[in-house]
Amino acid sequence: MVFMQSTLRYSNIPIFIPELACPHQCVFCDQSKIIGLNLIPKPNEISKIVETNLATMDDNRIIDIAFFGGSFTGIPFELQEEYLKEAYTFIKTNRISGIRLSTRPDYIDVKRLELLKKYGVTTIELGAQSTNDSVLIKSGRGHSFKDIQNASKLILDYGFKLGLQMMIGLPEDTFETATQTANDIVELGANSTRIYPTLVIKGTALEKLYNNGIYQPLSLEDAVSWSKEILRTFEKNNITILRVGLHPSEELVDGKSLIAGPFHPSFKEMVMTEIWNEIIFENLNGAKSKNLIIKVNNKQLNYAVGYKGRNKNQLLAKGIKVKFVGDPSFGKYQIDVSNN
Numbered sequence: 338m339v340f341m342q343s344t345l346r347y348s349n350i351p352i353f354i355p356e357l358a359c360p361h362q363c364v365f366c367d368q369s370k371i372i373g374l375n376l377i378p379k380p381n382e383i384s385k386i387v388e389t390n391l392a393t394m395d396d397n398r399i400i401d402i403a404f405f406g407g408s409f410t411g412i413p414f415e416l417q418e419e420y421l422k423e424a425y426t427f428i429k430t431n432r433i434s435g436i437r438l439s440t441r442p443d444y445i446d447v448k449r450l451e452l453l454k455k456y457g458v459t460t461i462e463l464g465a466q467s468t469n470d471s472v473l474i475k476s477g478r479g480h481s482f483k484d485i486q487n488a489s490k491l492i493l494d495y496g497f498k499l500g501l502q503m504m505i506g507l508p509e510d511t512f513e514t515a516t517q518t519a520n521d522i523v524e525l526g527a528n529s530t531r532i533y534p535t536l537v538i539k540g541t542a543l544e545k546l547y548n549n550g551i552y553q554p555l556s557l558e559d560a561v562s563w564s565k566e567i568l569r570t571f572e573k574n575n576i577t578i579l580r581v582g583l584h585p586s587e588e589l590v591d592g593k594s595l596i597a598g599p600f601h602p603s604f605k606e607m608v609m610t611e612i613w614n615e616i617i618f619e620n621l622n623g624a625k626s627k628n629l630i631i632k633v634n635n636k637q638l639n640y641a642v643g644y645k646g647r648n649k650n651q652l653l654a655k656g657i658k659v660k661f662v663g664d665p666s667f668g669k670y671q672i673d674v675s676n677n
């Protein structure tokens with residue numbers, strides 16, 4: 338008898354609420370351009386958005402409604418409640434499992450958390466960006482590391498799942514402050530994270546700093562290499578990495594909004610290529626032949642070969658011809674090098 342194992346997949350129904358009542362001026366931010374959307378849905382439009390999305394989704398999914406794109410708990414209390422009420426009707430009928438939202442650390446308090454709890458919010462993602470106070474000040478964030486610590490603790494005390502997003506390459510950020518931020522995110526008890534390289538977007542304060550020679554973004558190479566270290570830290574601590582690199586919106590891809598910075602539509606693939614580059618070269622020692630078979634997990638195969646075949650080509654340049662083979666029984670970073 339064959340047993341079919343059903344695998345549940347996770348999906349979000351994203352509802353973007355950009356710049357709604359946000360009084361802050363983070364140097365890097367032009368929300369409407371980053372997400373490529375200028376319209377803010379009204380509460381009475383939520384139901385239609387959710388229904389439209391649900392109609393495209395198969396069963397075997399755990400589905401969340403996700404209020405992203407701004408600081409949800411910064412909008413007027415009554416409006417938050419209107420949005421949440423609409424979303425909550427789908428939880429009551431078991432058509433979605435939870436609600437997640439993004440907000441700022443200084444927009445978290447008992448009153449807001451009580452409201453979120455009442456309407457079935459399950460996960461709160463905080464834009465921490467950095468845990469270094471001088472990076473936060475130079476970036477115009479308007480909150481401190483202490484705010485991140487307080488908010489994180491309160492969120493976990495209330496039984497929500499905690500997401501902490503971070504950025505690399507903010508003004509005054511260094512490899513040390515960025516990796517410290519990753520370690521702090523682990524310490525703060527985050528369940529999930531996102532890693533965003535800082536980009537210079539048209540119309541932001543960062544553009545002026547860049548044009549005046551005060552700010553220099555990370556090179557793509559450094560952004561990939563920093564992200565590699567940070568990603569490994571999160572993985573070692575079982576933190577779910579929801580995203581590495583910005584979503585390639587149309588305006589970023591066609592370059593209309595992007596002034597400078599390490600944007601690449603295949604950013605994550607490049608980071609994974611670096612991780613596999615290290616693993617492969619660490620494991621070549623024993624190999625005497627110039628013809629090798631490298632076996633890895635099949636889901637990691639493309640990363641092992643490398644973005645545009647980088648790892649394969651680097652081996653070739655050293656005179657080593659490799660046949661890469663995928664094996665589903667292998668662990669994520671398991672590797673076997675044998676002679677061909």
Ligand code: SF4
Nearest residue numbers: 359361362363366407
């Ligand atoms: S990043 Fe968030 S808090 Fe900062 S200006 Fe943009 S929307 Fe406001």
